[in-house]
Amino acid sequence: MQQTIDRSIRMNRVKGRMRAWFSKPANVILLIFLVTLVVLTLYPLITMLLETVTIHVGREARAAKQTAGDFSFYHFQRLFATAENDYSWIQFYQPFLNTLIVSLASSLIAILFGGVVAFLVTRTNLKYKKFVSAVFTFPYIMPSWTLALFWETFFKNVNIGLKTSNGIMAAVFGIYMPEWFVYGAFPIALVLGLHYAPFAYILIGGILRNMDANLEEAATILKTSRPRIIWRITLPIVKPAMLSTFLLVFASSMSAYSVPVFLGSPVRYYVLSTKMKSLMDSYPGQAYIIVGVMILFGVAILLLNQKVTNSRKQFTTVTGKSGQISKINLGKANRPVAIILVVILLLVAVVPLVTFAMESIIIKAGDYSLSNMTLDFWIGTNLSERLDQGDSTGILLNPKVWNALGYSLGLAVTCALVAGTCGILVGYGVAKRRGSKLASWVNSLSFFPYLMPSLAFGAIYLAMSSKIPWLRGFLLLGLVGSVKYLPFASRSGVNAMLQLSGEIEEAAVITGVPWWKRMLRVIFPIQKSSFLSGYLLPMVSCMRELSLFVLLVPTSNTILTTMLMQYSEKGWAQFGNAINLLIIIVVLLVNYIVNKLTGASIDKGVGG
Amino acid sequence: MPEIILKNVAKRFGKFVAVDNLNLNIPSNSFITLLGPSGCGKTTTLRMIAGLETPTEGQISIDGKVVFDADQGVNLPPNKRDVGFLFQNYALWPHMTVYQNIAFGLENLKWDKKRIQERVKELLVMLRIEQFEKRYPSELSGGQQQRVAIARTLAPGPKVLFMDEPLSNLDAKLRMEMRTELKRLHRDTDSTFVYVTHDQLEAMTLSTKVCIMETGVLQQYAPPLEMYNNPANLFVADFMGNPTMNFIDGRIAANGEVSFGGMKARFEPQDGKALGERDVVVGVRPEYIHIDEDGVQEATVYSTLPSGMETTVKLDVKGTSLTAVVFGDVDYPVDAKVKISFHKAAVLFDKADGKNIARGRLTLI
Numbered sequence A: 001m002q003q004t005i006d007r008s009i010r011m012n013r014v015k016g017r018m019r020a021w022f023s024k025p026a027n028v029i030l031l032i033f034l035v036t037l038v039v040l041t042l043y044p045l046i047t048m049l050l051e052t053v054t055i056h057v058g059r060e061a062r063a064a065k066q067t068a069g070d071f072s073f074y075h076f077q078r079l080f081a082t083a084e085n086d087y088s089w090i091q092f093y094q095p096f097l098n099t100l101i102v103s104l105a106s107s108l109i110a111i112l113f114g115g116v117v118a119f120l121v122t123r124t125n126l127k128y129k130k131f132v133s134a135v136f137t138f139p140y141i142m143p144s145w146t147l148a149l150f151w152e153t154f155f156k157n158v159n160i161g162l163k164t165s166n167g168i169m170a171a172v173f174g175i176y177m178p179e180w181f182v183y184g185a186f187p188i189a190l191v192l193g194l195h196y197a198p199f200a201y202i203l204i205g206g207i208l209r210n211m212d213a214n215l216e217e218a219a220t221i222l223k224t225s226r227p228r229i230i231w232r233i234t235l236p237i238v239k240p241a242m243l244s245t246f247l248l249v250f251a252s253s254m255s256a257y258s259v260p261v262f263l264g265s266p267v268r269y270y271v272l273s274t275k276m277k278s279l280m281d282s283y284p285g286q287a288y289i290i291v292g293v294m295i296l297f298g299v300a301i302l303l304l305n306q307k308v309t310n311s312r313k314q315f316t317t318v319t320g321k322s323g324q325i326s327k328i329n330l331g332k333a334n335r336p337v338a339i340i341l342v343v344i345l346l347l348v349a350v351v352p353l354v355t356f357a358m359e360s361i362i363i364k365a366g367d368y369s370l371s372n373m374t375l376d377f378w379i380g381t382n383l384s385e386r387l388d389q390g391d392s393t394g395i396l397l398n399p400k401v402w403n404a405l406g407y408s409l410g411l412a413v414t415c416a417l418v419a420g421t422c423g424i425l426v427g428y429g430v431a432k433r434r435g436s437k438l439a440s441w442v443n444s445l446s447f448f449p450y451l452m453p454s455l456a457f458g459a460i461y462l463a464m465s466s467k468i469p470w471l472r473g474f475l476l477l478g479l480v481g482s483v484k485y486l487p488f489a490s491r492s493g494v495n496a497m498l499q500l501s502g503e504i505e506e507a508a509v510i511t512g513v514p515w516w517k518r519m520l521r522v523i524f525p526i527q528k529s530s531f532l533s534g535y536l537l538p539m540v541s542c543m544r545e546l547s548l549f550v551l552l553v554p555t556s557n558t559i560l561t562t563m564l565m566q567y568s569e570k571g572w573a574q575f576g577n578a579i580n581l582l583i584i585i586v587v588l589l590v591n592y593i594v595n596k597l598t599g600a601s602i603d604k605g606v607g608g
Numbered sequence B: 001m002p003e004i005i006l007k008n009v010a011k012r013f014g015k016f017v018a019v020d021n022l023n024l025n026i027p028s029n030s031f032i033t034l035l036g037p038s039g040c041g042k043t044t045t046l047r048m049i050a051g052l053e054t055p056t057e058g059q060i061s062i063d064g065k066v067v068f069d070a071d072q073g074v075n076l077p078p079n080k081r082d083v084g085f086l087f088q089n090y091a092l093w094p095h096m097t098v099y100q101n102i103a104f105g106l107e108n109l110k111w112d113k114k115r116i117q118e119r120v121k122e123l124l125v126m127l128r129i130e131q132f133e134k135r136y137p138s139e140l141s142g143g144q145q146q147r148v149a150i151a152r153t154l155a156p157g158p159k160v161l162f163m164d165e166p167l168s169n170l171d172a173k174l175r176m177e178m179r180t181e182l183k184r185l186h187r188d189t190d191s192t193f194v195y196v197t198h199d200q201l202e203a204m205t206l207s208t209k210v211c212i213m214e215t216g217v218l219q220q221y222a223p224p225l226e227m228y229n230n231p232a233n234l235f236v237a238d239f240m241g242n243p244t245m246n247f248i249d250g251r252i253a254a255n256g257e258v259s260f261g262g263m264k265a266r267f268e269p270q271d272g273k274a275l276g277e278r279d280v281v282v283g284v285r286p287e288y289i290h291i292d293e294d295g296v297q298e299a300t301v302y303s304t305l306p307s308g309m310e311t312t313v314k315l316d317v318k319g320t321s322l323t324a325v326v327f328g329d330v331d332y333p334v335d336a337k338v339k340i341s342f343h344k345a346a347v348l349f350d351k352a353d354g355k356n357i358a359r360g361r362l363t364l365i
Helices: A002-022 A025-051 A059-064 A074-080 A084-123 A129-136 A145-155 A168-173 A185-210 A213-221 A226-255 A258-263 A272-282 A284-309 A331-359 A399-432 A437-451 A454-465 A473-499 A502-510 A515-526 A528-543 A560-570 A573-598 B042-050 B098-108 B113-126 B142-154 B172-189 B200-206 B224-229 B234-239
Strands: B004-013 B016-026 B031-035 B057-062 B065-069 B083-086 B160-164 B192-197 B209-214 B217-222 B246-252 B257-260 B263-269 B278-284 B289-291 B297-306 B310-317 B320-327 B337-342 B346-350 B356-364
Touching (some): A025 A284, A025 A399, A025 A454, A025 A473, A059 A074, A074 A084, A074 A284, A084 A185, A084 A226, A129 A331, A145 A168, A145 A185, A145 A258, A145 A331, A145 A573, A185 A226, A185 A258, A213 A226, A213 B083, A226 A272, A226 A284, A226 A454, A258 A272, A258 A560, A272 A284, A272 A454, A284 A437, A284 A454, A331 A573, A399 A437, A399 A473, A399 A515, A399 A560, A399 A573, A437 A473, A502 A515, A515 A528, A528 A573, A560 A573, B004 B042, B016 B217, B031 B042, B031 B200, B042 B083, B042 B160, B098 B142, B113 B142, B142 B172, B200 B209, B200 B224, B209 B224, B209 B234, B217 B224, B217 B234, B234 B246, B234 B278, B234 B346, B246 B320, B257 B278, B278 B356, B289 B310, B289 B320, B310 B337, B337 B356
Parallel strands (some): B031 B192, B083 B160, B160 B192
Antiparallel strands (some): B004 B016, B004 B057, B057 B065, B209 B217, B246 B278, B257 B263, B278 B346, B297 B337, B310 B320, B346 B356
16 A cells, blocks of 8 residues: 555656656757757768668679678778779779868968958958958858859860860960869869858957957067067967867868869869769769768867867956957058958959859850850840750740749748757757756757768768658758758857846746747847847858759759759850859848848858 | 156047046055046056057156157057056966966066076965966966966066956955955055056055046045045045945035035034135035934934944935944934934035035034
């Protein structure tokens, strides 16, 4: 008798505790996300790993002389240890080495360029600061291939690469650049470096701007010379940010696909990502192994990053009397430095746009005379009568283009809404249950997609979708995009929530406001601009995304970016350039409108 | 033994005037406090003397050497002014250990290694932080960070030491302790201290002279007790002392009779000067209002706030509220009738411009 009473009491207690636990929305949210994220990130990962030990139908089965579906380590052996015809060297080790070189170089370029500009803008009396600061984030907002394409169109000539036509440099100035300058490691590293320099600019600049000026002043008072202050005080303090940037740019460069495709493939210069794509069609098993290698790299980089940022030499959070920073007077060097910077920025951010515009209106490549220009590729009709290749109407009259634009926009908005909202919820849950195991799991899991190279992520979902018949088309693309961009949104969500004191919500709880109303009426309005940045970043990224979707789109005409790639592969340069310009304009426009309407801006969310 | 002289120093940020026409003579070996509410220009003044901020106008000299002169275009950078500066948030370098923080300034002076080691050891012992030598700032408590900051500032042995609210981030107990240490430090180091604070008690207890400012304008520059007893104007009188001085609007007649808050009193100025008839504000320090049987004026107790050592009594006299401080722990019931009288001295301020007219004895009639 006594025992049954004890048991029922214990049952009641357990029930009570469960009810208390589930009555807190943060717990429910975290639980839901834990399950969802495990399914959406770990499940595809495992699926992918299984693919590396499975023989696939077609050439793979024939080459391996095994039946499709068999379990086998054939792919590993083939990719890593085949000396015959230098197979392993060509298919894996060479691209692997290239990836390391390119990523290393681009990280250094990004840090050097972004860091120096960040220093100039925050710490000196440089002229034209406003312009520099505004234009500097352009390359990040624009698709990464923009610069690559620009580089190619500008410098290509009939002696190198595909040897098709002359670019502006050769046609107008008669200068024929050597191959190493136009294609291969050098331009890839440079273009990626320039593309990710805003990363460094925002991360390092943020620290320089928020850095307590007293730290430098204290050194000045102690008779430290300017160079010594920079070397011994300023640089060490921004070092964690620099290392962070280095690792993030390294990871991003490693997984970049479109830049090496444009600047590497024409001369058979392969990196892991492009190699993986080319292997995917005939030897998927080996391609998935490359994906695995890339993910391993990503995880290693994340761990390294965490180690770097969690050192003993943390910043003390006490902030000083800011706004009293004494800026370095550049003196006579000011104007030249400013002008050089403005010219570089114009070259990187504005000239490409002009070039695309030019290239989209000339009829015969390489001839830049007025008589060779036409708006046909934009608004012409019945072009097939005059042209031997390409569409029959200009892109603005082509329903395929408008469909793709609509699809791209729809996809971007969907991904932004899903990722952004989930980011806020994750932020809420993580901030509320800060320090708990559940919260840290969800936090890490929601960051995991960032580590997966886009192309690899697409490949994994491709493998997964082949097993789930209803996961197709828009649903698949939307899902992939939402998961892939969740890290951006959850980052800004967590940060925004951590800034918010718990009492603000508790004040509403006391008066009996239901949870959804607290979120909508109290929490969201307070951190509106941070949250909106969490929506904006996925949207912009999605709009210009190529590598994530390239394996998953039903047809190349589905979204604008794959359409562009298809045109570029076919050599329909004018249409391609026109579409490229269209994408950039749409992205910049979206960014501008959202920024004007809400005050949210890209640089609030960047920082991986 | 440097002396600091400020002549007509002004600092403007666009149209905003941070410091206006400041003249200040800081004698060597003194402990000067710049006191005032936030935004009064005290930090700006300190930073201008140190060279961290450039004045718009005026001249500053330290130890007979002109370090800034707007008219002659002289502007010595802070590292050439031979000064020490203690920041409000300590500004310890997060990437250096305690030892490295303290030694950094000495390395700049090209001291040899052995001498640096000895000097740092000496300071670590002096400020009782030997055991933290190898730690990073983020691993220290606020009070410990504060000591490291002081050690770093003192290391090169500056003859002038500037301190910008160095105690405001510490808790009350630690603040009290550090005050004592700062005062000793001042004697031991034999240097000139210039100290910025918004805490009047800190200014009272530490300094040899206080410079009180409001919206960039110097209000009074005097030793703390003189400032307390004979404030130059209503602002100073109100700022110095806690609980604050009682201010009662009134009028003085030609015969020296003051009527204020329903009371009448005879005022005898200390210097015997005739005051003439005019509107005044009568200022009486709370501790000069005595509550006893011999009192002349009846008052009602509004509330009593005992704090152990002393008791603050809020009184009501015919609709005018007064604050009195009684030594010791006394508790009056609410609405009790008591008798009060004024003792020692009161200060009369001109109602029109708030300036001190006279200090003298106020006797209720």
